[in-house]
Amino acid sequence: MEYLIETPKQISLSKDVNKYYPNILTEEALLFIKQLHKKFNTQRLQLLEKRKGQQALFDQGLYPSFPAETKDIREGNWTVGDIPQDLLDRRVEITGPVDRKMVINALNSGAKTFMADFEDSNAPSWSNNLEGQQNLFDANKRVIELIDEKRGKHYRLNDETAVLLVRPRGLHLNESHLLVDGEEVSGSLFDFGLYVFHNTKILLEQNTAPYFYIPKLEHYLEARWWNKVFEFAQDYLNVPKGTFKATLLIETITASFQLDELIYELKDHIVGLNCGRWDYIFSYIKKFRNHKDFIVPNRDQVTMTTPFMAAYSDLVIQICHKRGIHAMGGMAAQIPIKNNPKANEEALEKVRIDKEREAKNGHDGTWVAHPALVEVAMNEFDKYMPTPNQIFRKRENLSITESDLLEIPKGTITEAGIRKNINVGILYMEAWLRGHGAVALYHLMEDAATAEISRTQLWQWLKNKVILEDGRQFNASLFEEFFDDEVEKIVTEVSEEKIESTKFCEAVQLFKRLVTQDKFEEFLTLSAYKQL
Numbered sequence: 001m002e003y004l005i006e007t008p009k010q011i012s013l014s015k016d017v018n019k020y021y022p023n024i025l026t027e028e029a030l031l032f033i034k035q036l037h038k039k040f041n042t043q044r045l046q047l048l049e050k051r052k053g054q055q056a057l058f059d060q061g062l063y064p065s066f067p068a069e070t071k072d073i074r075e076g077n078w079t080v081g082d083i084p085q086d087l088l089d090r091r092v093e094i095t096g097p098v099d100r101k102m103v104i105n106a107l108n109s110g111a112k113t114f115m116a117d118f119e120d121s122n123a124p125s126w127s128n129n130l131e132g133q134q135n136l137f138d139a140n141k142r143v144i145e146l147i148d149e150k151r152g153k154h155y156r157l158n159d160e161t162a163v164l165l166v167r168p169r170g171l172h173l174n175e176s177h178l179l180v181d182g183e184e185v186s187g188s189l190f191d192f193g194l195y196v197f198h199n200t201k202i203l204l205e206q207n208t209a210p211y212f213y214i215p216k217l218e219h220y221l222e223a224r225w226w227n228k229v230f231e232f233a234q235d236y237l238n239v240p241k242g243t244f245k246a247t248l249l250i251e252t253i254t255a256s257f258q259l260d261e262l263i264y265e266l267k268d269h270i271v272g273l274n275c276g277r278w279d280y281i282f283s284y285i286k287k288f289r290n291h292k293d294f295i296v297p298n299r300d301q302v303t304m305t306t307p308f309m310a311a312y313s314d315l316v317i318q319i320c321h322k323r324g325i326h327a328m329g330g331m332a333a334q335i336p337i338k339n340n341p342k343a344n345e346e347a348l349e350k351v352r353i354d355k356e357r358e359a360k361n362g363h364d365g366t367w368v369a370h371p372a373l374v375e376v377a378m379n380e381f382d383k384y385m386p387t388p389n390q391i392f393r394k395r396e397n398l399s400i401t402e403s404d405l406l407e408i409p410k411g412t413i414t415e416a417g418i419r420k421n422i423n424v425g426i427l428y429m430e431a432w433l434r435g436h437g438a439v440a441l442y443h444l445m446e447d448a449a450t451a452e453i454s455r456t457q458l459w460q461w462l463k464n465k466v467i468l469e470d471g472r473q474f475n476a477s478l479f480e481e482f483f484d485d486e487v488e489k490i491v492t493e494v495s496e497e498k499i500e501s502t503k504f505c506e507a508v509q510l511f512k513r514l515v516t517q518d519k520f521e522e523f524l525t526l527s528a529y530k531q532l
């Protein structure tokens with residue numbers, strides 16, 4: 001059904017929009033999105049083209065290096081970091097999709113801050129995105145509520161809640177339901193624009209402000225673009241420069257070579273960097289996928305103590321502290337295990353060890369995926385970080401080189417590793433196509449970033465016909481055998497009658513195509529979005 005509405009001139013909704021959200025899609029808000037689109041979309045597309053140029057150089061065998069043209073910025077003695085009072089202590093940050101119940105639970109979780117996610121953990125359907133905006137709007141007005149009649153539960157905010165940060169989609173994603181002059185708008189601008197338009201005033205009245213996590217940047221020019229977007233939006237909304245604050249996810253291999261530059265570009269707005277470890281692994285595999293002899297072992301063998309990962313997190317800490325901002329840690333994948341106390345204890349212990357390592361190394365805070373993990377992470381940071389943050393720990397003796405950041409991890413590729421990637425990849429895609437961007441699989445949190453690792457590894461191993469630990473060569477026929485087998489297991493588990501009412505057929509086809517096609521697709525969510 002086509003939903004007929006009056007939108008401001010030049011703005012239209014795509015034909016498949018069958019629900020309108022009048023509180024969010026006000027005429028004034030749409031006019032603001034139109035302005036953002038007209039001012040910034042062409043540059044965004046140019047930046048995406050630049051990424052292709054960079055990839056072409058990597059495909060010729062090149063590796064990234066610290067840019068020559070910005071040596072002065074790296075060597076200069078500048079600092080930034082006008083950090084607002086309510087962001088000084090970020091020792092535990094909970095993250096989660098913008099679903100109404102999750103938003104309330106996360107804000108009430110006891111974590112210092114909550115990153116509400118339109119990105120890795122959100123399948124960006126029209127309803128998820130618009131309801132997400134409504135949920136955040138209601139949360140900031142402190143009127144958000146939910147009644148679960150079946151369970152007799154009434155969700156509402158506690159008196160004390162976590163400080164809210166919002167993660168808009170990455171630059172590569174469009175919001176295909178909203179068109180300006182017939183062009184799809186950027187998902188980043190749509191998520192960011194609607195949020196600041198509706199919430200800036202409300203937040204300022206409460207002595208806080210719009211705070212953001214910016215994902216998947218690959219180059220300092222992309223940070224410059226975001227800075228201009230911030231400046232324009234602040235002017236438009238009539239609030240001082242520097243009102244909005246951003247933490248950048250360092251989750252692409254190229255970003256690690258430009259940490260000073262990324263901070264410098266956003267100097268009036270930046271308060272931190274974060275080690276987005278899952279996308280970082282994905283990016284590391286993806287960028288060098290066409291390099292000869294560049295192979296990464298089974299997903300579970302790449303951890304934060306693997307040399308290239310340890311080097312990256314150390315460098316993030318060193319540079320953040322030098323420049324006066326927070327160096328946030330990342331997400332351990334373990335989540336609580338119900339009905340199995342021993343397994344649960346082991347999972348929590350893995351999280352504890354991860355957080356202990358981060359706090360001791362100098363991170364100023366960390367991420368947790370579930371409310372039941374807040375306490376574990378809090379205890380470790382309380383123990384090793386008695387002050388609100390440890391920006392004063394400069395780690396000046398560290399010397400991380402270009403080759404440290406690139407060191408190829410050692411390890412093995414096994415049949416079990418291949419099967420796990422196939423199985424988890426299909427299960428995740430199926431959930432995503434039903435609108436769930438984060439799911440628990442085998443007691444681990446899976447989201448778009450972790451699924452990308454599975455997908456990219458399979459593509460790379462297949463393309464390179466790698467030798468498995470048991471001596472066999474991985475090739476198309478072995479892949480077919482494992483793949484069919486894993487699909488059969490899933491069908492048996494779900495049962496043939498029920499499979500019809502799921503998205504498994506689409507997920508199997510999509511995942512298989514992405515893994516076996518010759519041309520590597522930059523992000524699996526680009527194809528998947530067309531089927532959402």
Ligand SMILES: CC(=O)SCCNC(=O)CCNC(=O)[C@H](O)C(C)(C)COP(=O)(O)OP(=O)(O)OC[C@H]1O[C@@H](n2cnc3c(N)ncnc32)[C@H](O)[C@@H]1OP(=O)(O)O
Nearest residue numbers: 095096102105106120121278331369370438439440445449
């Ligand atoms: C790579 C990255 O980008 S990491 C960051 C992005 N990823 C994420 O943020 C993942 C966040 N985590 C989640 O989405 C969830 O924890 C999942 C999907 C992994 C598991 O969720 P569930 O299966 O619902 O877990 P479970 O049943 O144990 O939940 C228990 C309760 O905790 C709540 N809960 C679980 N995780 C969260 C969370 N992250 N935020 C708020 N509430 C949460 C559930 O809503 C549920 O509430 P209820 O008891 O009131 O019904």
Ligand SMILES: O=CC(=O)O
Nearest residue numbers: 276277278279449
């Ligand atoms: O966004 C976080 C990540 O690990 O990816």
Ligand SMILES: [Mg+2]
Nearest residue numbers: 120276279449
């Ligand atoms: Mg990520």
